[in-house]
Amino acid sequence: MSADRALRDPLDDLSREQVEAALATYQGRPGPLLQVLHEVQHRLGYVPPAAIPLIAEVLNLSRADVHGVVTFYHHFRQAPIGRHVIQVCQAEACRSMHCEKLTEHVQRKLGVELHGTTADGRYTLEPVYCLGNCACSPAVMIDGELHGRVTPDSFDALIAPLS
Amino acid sequence: MNIKVYVPRDATALSLGAGRVAAAIDREAQRRGLRVQLVRNGSRGLFWLEPLIEVASAEGRHAYGPVTVQDVSSLFDAGFLDGKPHRLHLGLTDEIKELKSQQRLTFARVGVIDPVSVEDYVAHGGYAGLKRALALSPSEIVDAVTQSGLRGRGGAAFPTGIKWKTVLDQPPQQKYVTCNADEGDSGTFADRMLMEGDPLTLIEGMTIAGIAVGATQGYIYLRAEYPHAHRALDEAIASARAAGYLGGNILGSGKQFELEVRLGAGAYICGEETSMLESLEGKRGEVRVRPPLPAIKGLFGRPTIVNNVISLASVPVILAKGADFYKDFGTGKSRGTIPLQLAGNIKHGGLFERAFGLTLRELIYDYGVGSASGREIRAVQVGGPLGAYIPASQFDTAIDYEALSAIGALLGHGGVVVFDDTVDMAGMARYAMEFCAKESCGKCTPCRIGSTRGVELMDRVLANVDRERNLQLVEELCDTMLHGSLCGLGGMTPFPVQSALKYFPEDFRKTVQ
Known part of the structure; x- marks a missing residue:
């Protein structure tokens, strides 16, 4: 879905409710935009482009301001994600343990490139730059759970129980 | 009496199975009708031994590791609750060579205490620094930090006391203490371990900073990649507040200090202090032009201390044991x-x-x-x-x-x-440029454009296209980025590139397959 198309798509009622709830939690605090975006992503899995006008209006910011912040930070996603988010560290310590090879394996195994979501909506694969597990490289995070010294075999075992 | 068994809640220990080991110990103890009290401590930092579990005894703690779920029942069989031998028995924790040879001041309690228990923290010397600070004048506190010789542990190594003095010298107004916990450097995890293993030390350090400079509000800017640290900090802040160590009247002194954790969002640049302040304000993390210094015009335009986790967490021991004690190391x-x-x-x-x-x-x-x-x-x-x-x-x-x-x-x-020796240093040099291109905030040209050109040049070098001329261009580009960038991201990306070129020139001149 292109960003242009998404912007024209109205926010469905359920999403609107979630965005409004996020705004209600943080509105009034100093400089709340990042917190609101985190809360929206926590509730919806991503920040729908169609939510931007609503967020802008309530926080008294321009749409450009909000769009600028959403797109500045790697963490904020603008498209729906798969049921499971898999992050493979690409930073130096993991490179010293050849995370490129692990990444190739993961891409092959899941059938999706970095930054992509599988066609069946099961997995979203993301690169990440340091999970702070650098003495046990390579590191992978699956649905917020951290794993160390990951090998192709142990990766396969980790995702086997996921549906 | 319940026997205390320590199983870390540290993210690295969990990544190696500590959570499953804790659950298995709990199950096995119940099955055998034994009374065990599980304490989820931080990590001792000896990661080849994780999950490292410890059992309290009269002569000290016995360590066992690395423990897997499969080892748990044999540990019970061997009598690990009484410190009995087992193939994973490492002896008394304090006697482990790699621990004993350390000089743990900032990390003295990490791995020792229950990270979110104020009671445990105080029992191990916690809050002695704050109590001492409450008896001193603001300038005496700042002097102690200055005299300790403490320099910013985030990387810039600027004297912490001088930063504090600048904030103290600003006229009374809303001031802030901010903690840079955006530990984005690959190969670093000290902030994470401290926040997961002894968050109250950071909280105490920030409280002392607030009292020293007259700031009533603190923010911890934590990277989103650290969910375990986030939970530990939130729990510890709640414990500290409940026990009267945070809030409107700290230990009945009439002093006020409040603390909030705010999450970053995956931008490496936000580890740069002015970019971090922008991000804390809810904006794009673009670097600010200095002056003014954050100490004069920082968060929301107010005087602000910006210190790294380890700098702030080193303050309590300096106050508790004195500047000279710390300086002697x-x-x-x-x-x-x-x-x-x-x-x-x-x-x-x-x-x-x-x-x-x-x-x-x-x-x-x-x-x-x-x-x-x-x-x-x-x-x-x-x-x-x-x-x-x-x-x-x-x-x-x-x-x-x-x-x-x-x-x-x-x-x-x-x-x-x-x-x-399997590393390809030319590949690492290219990666340095690629990382800078991904993470540049875009405000200044040498960093924004230079890093992208750097990747292109390195690709030509690696493909042996006009190699010597392009290597010359890489050198010149590094020089431009070094001298022309607004902050350390563009200004220091040349360091890995130039050092790789200097010490490993052969990697840049390999035959293309």
């Missing part, structure tokens, strides 16, 4: 201790807090015991993605700010990433 202008983080291709990786002055060789071989792969160690990168690559011929360099600077390197946040 270290060498030259590098006073005190530094938590060194040994990572990458290393057999015994972990965190080792030592006085400044240990050599790289001692760290890599005495603590690290060589590479994980068993191959020869070819290079280490010290100080994160913007740090220089150091060849084996310079491993006798002492780890202190000045000695590393003298060989064109930097200590940064104290991370040391080890590479064996």
Whole structure:
């Protein structure tokens, strides 16, 4: 879905409710935009482009301001994600343990490139730059759970129980 | 009485199965009708032994590790609750060689206490620094920090006391204490371990900072990649508030200090202090032009302390035991201790807090015991993605700010990433440029455009297209970025590139397959 198309798509009622709830939690605090975006992503899995006008209006910011912040930070996603988010560290310590090879394996195994979501909506694969597990490289995070010294075999075992 | 068994809640320990081990111990104890009290402590930082579990006894704690779920029932059979022998028994924790040889000041309680228990914290000397600070005047507190010789542990090594003095000298108004917990450098995890293992030390340090400069509000800017640290901090802040160590009337002194954790969102640049302030304000993390200094016009335009986690967490021990005590550790202008983080291709990786002055060789071989792969160690990168690559011929360099600077390197946040002889240094140089291109905030041209051109040039070098001319251009580009960038991201990306070129020229001139 292109960003242009998404912007024209109205926010469905359920999403609107979630965005409004996020705004209600943080509105009034100093400089709340990042917190609101985190809360929206926590509730919806991503920040729908169609939510931007609503967020802008309530926080008294321009749409450009909000769009600028959403797109500045790697963490904020603008498209729906798969049921499971898999992050493979690409930073130096993991490179010293050849995370490129692990990444190739993961891409092959899941059938999706970095930054992509599988066609069946099961997995979203993301690169990440340091999970702070650098003495046990390579590191992978699956649905917020951290794993160390990951090998192709142990990766396969980790995702086997996921549906 | 219940026997205390310690199983870490540290993210690295969990990544190796500590959570499952804790659950298995709990199950097995119930099955056997034994009364066990599980304490989820931080990690001791000896990651080759994780999950490391400990059992309290009269003579001290017995350590067992690395423990897997499969080992649990045999540990019970062997009588580990009474400290009995088992093939994983490591003896008394305090006697483990790699722990005993450390000088743990900032990390004294990490791995020892229940991280979110104020009671446990106080029982192990916690809040002695704050109590001392409450008896001093603001300028006396600042003087103690200045005299300790503490320098910013985030990487810039600026004297902490001077920063504080600048904020103290601003007229009374809303001031802020902000903690930079955006530990983005690969190979570093000291902030994470401290926040997960002893968050109250950070909270105490920030409270002391607030009292010293007249700031009533603190923010911890935590990277989103650290969910375990986030939980520990939130729990610890709640405990501290409930016990009267945070809030409107700290320990009945009439002093006020409040604290909030705010999450970053995956931008490496937000570890730069002015970019972090922008991000805390809910904006794009674009670097600010200095002056004005954050100490004069920082968060929301107000005087603001910006310190790294380890700097702030070193303050309580300085106040509790005195500036001279802290200053007695270290060498030259590098006073005190530094938590060194040994990572990458290393057999015994972990965190080792030592006085400044240990050599790289001692760290890599005495603590690290060589590479994980068993191959020869070819290079280490010290100080994160913007740090220089150091060849084996310079491993006798002492780890202190000045000695590393003298060989064109930097200590940064104290991370040391080890590479064996399979590393392709030209590839690592290209990666440095690629990382900078991804993470540049875009405000200044040398960084924004230079890093992208750098990747293109390195691609030509690697493909042997007009190689010598393009290498010359890489050198010139590095010079431009070094001198023309607004902050350390563009200004220091040349360090790994230039050092790779200098010490490993052969990697840049390989035959293309």
